[in-house]
Amino acid sequence: MWRIIATQDGHLTVGSRSVKFLISVLAFGVLLLGYLYPIQGTNPTTTAHFTGFVTEWITLVTPVIGILLGYNAVVSERESGSLKLSLVLPHSRKDILLGKLLGRTVPLVTGLGAALILAGALVVYPFGELLLLNFAVFVLVAICYAILWVSIGLAVSISVSSKRRALVSGFAIPTVFVYGLHTIERAVRVGLSSTGVTSGELPLGVQFVFGMTPGRGFTRVVDGLTDPAVSVDGPWYLSEWTGLLAIGIWTVVPLGVGYRRFKRSDLH
Amino acid sequence: MVAIKATRLSKRYNTVVALDRIDLTVNKGETFGFLGPNGAGKSTFINILLDLVKPSDGEVSILGNNCQDEGVKVRNKIGVLPEGYSVFDRLTGRQHIEYAIRSKDADDNPIEILDRVGIREAADRKASEYSKGMAQRLVLGMALVGSPELLVLDEPTSGLDPNGAAEMRDILREENERGATIFFSSHILEQVEAVCDRVGILQNGELVTVDTITNLRSSLGGGTKLLIETGTDVNGSLDTVRGLSDVETAIENDETIEVTCTDDAKMDVIVALHDAGVDVVNFRTEEASLEDMFVEYTAGGQ
Numbered sequence: 001m002w003r004i005i006a007t008q009d010g011h012l013t014v015g016s017r018s019v020k021f022l023i024s025v026l027a028f029g030v031l032l033l034g035y036l037y038p039i040q041g042t043n044p045t046t047t048a049h050f051t052g053f054v055t056e057w058i059t060l061v062t063p064v065i066g067i068l069l070g071y072n073a074v075v076s077e078r079e080s081g082s083l084k085l086s087l088v089l090p091h092s093r094k095d096i097l098l099g100k101l102l103g104r105t106v107p108l109v110t111g112l113g114a115a116l117i118l119a120g121a122l123v124v125y126p127f128g129e130l131l132l133l134n135f136a137v138f139v140l141v142a143i144c145y146a147i148l149w150v151s152i153g154l155a156v157s158i159s160v161s162s163k164r165r166a167l168v169s170g171f172a173i174p175t176v177f178v179y180g181l182h183t184i185e186r187a188v189r190v191g192l193s194s195t196g197v198t199s200g201e202l203p204l205g206v207q208f209v210f211g212m213t214p215g216r217g218f219t220r221v222v223d224g225l226t227d228p229a230v231s232v233d234g235p236w237y238l239s240e241w242t243g244l245l246a247i248g249i250w251t252v253v254p255l256g257v258g259y260r261r262f263k264r265s266d267l268h
Numbered sequence: 269m270v271a272i273k274a275t276r277l278s279k280r281y282n283t284v285v286a287l288d289r290i291d292l293t294v295n296k297g298e299t300f301g302f303l304g305p306n307g308a309g310k311s312t313f314i315n316i317l318l319d320l321v322k323p324s325d326g327e328v329s330i331l332g333n334n335c336q337d338e339g340v341k342v343r344n345k346i347g348v349l350p351e352g353y354s355v356f357d358r359l360t361g362r363q364h365i366e367y368a369i370r371s372k373d374a375d376d377n378p379i380e381i382l383d384r385v386g387i388r389e390a391a392d393r394k395a396s397e398y399s400k401g402m403a404q405r406l407v408l409g410m411a412l413v414g415s416p417e418l419l420v421l422d423e424p425t426s427g428l429d430p431n432g433a434a435e436m437r438d439i440l441r442e443e444n445e446r447g448a449t450i451f452f453s454s455h456i457l458e459q460v461e462a463v464c465d466r467v468g469i470l471q472n473g474e475l476v477t478v479d480t481i482t483n484l485r486s487s488l489g490g491g492t493k494l495l496i497e498t499g500t501d502v503n504g505s506l507d508t509v510r511g512l513s514d515v516e517t518a519i520e521n522d523e524t525i526e527v528t529c530t531d532d533a534k535m536d537v538i539v540a541l542h543d544a545g546v547d548v549v550n551f552r553t554e555e556a557s558l559e560d561m562f563v564e565y566t567a568g569g570q
Contacts, residue, residue: 001340004370012358081354085364085407088318088348089371090340266321268311268352 001091005099006106013069014107022065023108027115029057034119038128045128047120047135051226054119058142059215062112063149063174069104070153071170075163078267093263097158097255105150109143116142131228138226141247145218148251149174152214155258161265178215185210204235211238217246269296271418271449272317276326279312279473286312288473289326294451296331296417299444301460302453304470310453311351313470314422318348331417344372347411351422355395355403362391365409374414385409386435400427408436412443419443421452425459437463494527494534496541497550505544512536 013019033054038045074096077083086096116139124130156170176184188206192198202210210216224232224240232240272294279287287309294300304310315321316328319339328335330342355364365378382388385405390398395406404427411419419440425433440463444450454460460467461481468478477484502520509518509525514533519526527537534553541548 001371004367008367012356015358080357081352082356084320084350084353085356085410086371087320088343088350089368089410090344091371092340095340264322266315268315268321 002095002098002102005086005091005095006102009073009100009103010106013103019069019107022068023111026058026061026065026108027111029061030054030112030115030119031122033057034122037123045123046131047123047128047138048131048227049229050120050123050128051135051138051222052230054116055219055222058112058145059178059218062142062146063178063214065108066146066149066151067153067156067170067174069108070150070155071157071166072163073100073104073154074157074262075160075166078161079163083267087267094259097154097259097262100157101151101154101255104154105147108146108150112146113139113143134226134228138222141218141221141225144247144251145214148214148247151251151255155254157258158262159258177213181210181213181215204237208237212242212246212249214246214250217243217250219243221247270294270332271296271298272300272328272330272451274313274326274328277313277316277323277328278325279309279316279321280324285473287316287323290470290475292468292475292478294449296449297444297447298465299440299450299463300452301464301467302451302470303455303457303460303467304453305455308470309473310455310470311422312473314350314420314453317420318343318350320350345416346418346420347413347416349404349407349411349419349421349424351426353407355398355406357394357396359395360392361387361395361398361402361406364395364406365413368410368413372414376413381409381412382406384412384439386432401429401432404428405432408439412439415446416448418449418451421450423454424452425454425456433459492529492531492534493554494525494529494537495552495554496525496527496538496548498523498525498541499547499549502541502546505541505546508540508544509537512540 034050037050037053074083077086083096087093091099120130120135120139152173153170156166156173160166160169185202189198189200189202192202192206193200197203211220220232220238220240220243223230224243232238232243236242270293272292274290274292277287277290277292278285290313302310302313312321316323317330317335319335319342322336331345333342333345335342356367359367361382362378365376365381368374369376369378379388379391382391385408387398387402387405387409390402395403398406404424408421408424411421421440424440425436428436437459440450440452444463450463464481466478466480467484469476502525506518506520506525509515509527512529512533514530515537516528517526525541529537538548538551
């Protein structure tokens with residue numbers, strides 16, 4: 001039955017002008033970078049090297065779009081009462097969750113995937129080199145990163161009972177874990193060294209914590225798995241594989257926790 | 269055969285008891301009215317039936333399936349008009365019905381359903397532009413999809429004008445004749461009186477009584493209401509009247525005393541008032557309506 005929810009929600013999502021606009025911004029940026037990279041980038045021009053070029057854009061823009069797609073998916077219907085119309089039909093709360101996840105990720109994944117493939121074509125034509133496997137892995141990982149953010153947005157949406165709260169927590173998460181991460185890291189470093197706990201370098205445990213945030217995890221995977229010219233240095237727990245693990249954890253755990261709350265809650 | 273069976277169903281919110289050990293059986297094929305003032309717990313009960321709210325204690329099943337553990341199965345067999353819903357912003361009326369049809373894997377014709385609930389001409393308008401009454405008709409239409417065995421309707425006539433309410437009652441009758449069980453809540457008594465086989469009266473989370481309307485009437489001992497106009501203040505004499513045998517209730521209302529009592533007790537009431545020094549300017553009698561029974565049952569709980 002989640003398919004019905006997904007179809008319904010997908011139609012509504014694609015029909016929304018703000019969603020179209022946001023996905024277009026993401027796609028346009030990717031295409032622009034695909035166009036600029038062969039002109040600006042260093043030789044040789046390969047799709048593998050291009051991934052490093054486009055990663056920052058994806059790392060920065062996808063969280064906002066994913067959260068925007070996810071954060072009001074359920075809570076706005078819960079607040080208005082239209083969620084009831086779905087739940088009195090033979091749909092379980094799990095159907096709602098899966099349907100919404102699919103309905104919201106498909107437009108984003110389609111837009112991002114198509115833009116990346118077109119950008120890849122711009123890189124390859126006329127003088128570039130295509131490393132098919134690496135590039136396919138990159139597109140896949142980028143898509144997973146996009147799903148991760150929709151999933152976090154949705155996790156927030158099913159955990160709270162008002163849109164305002166969803167908005168606040170929805171945007172607090174990427175602010176802390178992506179945009180503000182560098183600042184927080186610096187503050188921790190300064191704090192620790194000024195109190196004499198460490199001298200400059202962050203303790204390994206703290207490095208691991210920072211390394212397991214979604215953006216850092218994603219960047220490591222891209223560096224380690226898609227560009228043969230770049231390798232990920234450092235201890236094993238800061239390898240591309242723990243990066244993959246980070247993406248997996250952030251996609252599944254918040255949503256799972258949110259679902260447990262949602263399943264038990266009373267919907268008036 | 270049993271359509272709804274609740275056993276010691278309870279719901280507590282922190283310290284507030286919204287439902288207190290409700291035992292209720294609704295039989296297949298009957299039209300059951302769930303009556304009570306606002307805040308009595310009617311919607312809480314219905315929300316538990318629909319698994320929107322989890323019970324604190326006890327359990328309830330519909331057509332043999334537990335409402336919490338087998339919610340999807342239950343909701344496949346029933347049609348629901350909930351309270352406090354809102355329509356989907358960007359969908360038309362027709363798309364709402366189509367959504368219900370897909371969800372129930374039914375093969376109804378959306379236009380026929382919209383026609384039946386009287387909003388066919390608004391089929392292709394966005395439902396967000398509908399009036400409250402039209403939205404209510406639309407969601408009733410969604411409930412009718414798939415000819416369900418049981419209709420659960422929470423305050424179905426709210427937002428409807430008197431004509432709309434009459435049409436709603438006609439549809440409920442038709443559905444009942446088709447063989448569907450009807451369970452609906454209301455705080456408006458004439459709705460219940462007009463269509464129900466049996467009623468349950470809920471007050472402060474407790475089921476005060478479950479009976480047929482005929483039995484409710486006769487349990488009032490003849491069911492006479494005495495309206496006595498007095499010229500003066502009645503002061504303490506109400507208690508004297510209440511103390512008489514065969515007097516059910518006595519309420520003062522704007523220099524009029526309303527007494528429900530048996531037929532035989534009428535003269536005793538007048539005499540008692542006279543002895544207490546109250547001027548009886550005029551008096552008349554009325555047959556007790558369901559409204560009086562309702563007031564009596566619910567006021568008794570306070």
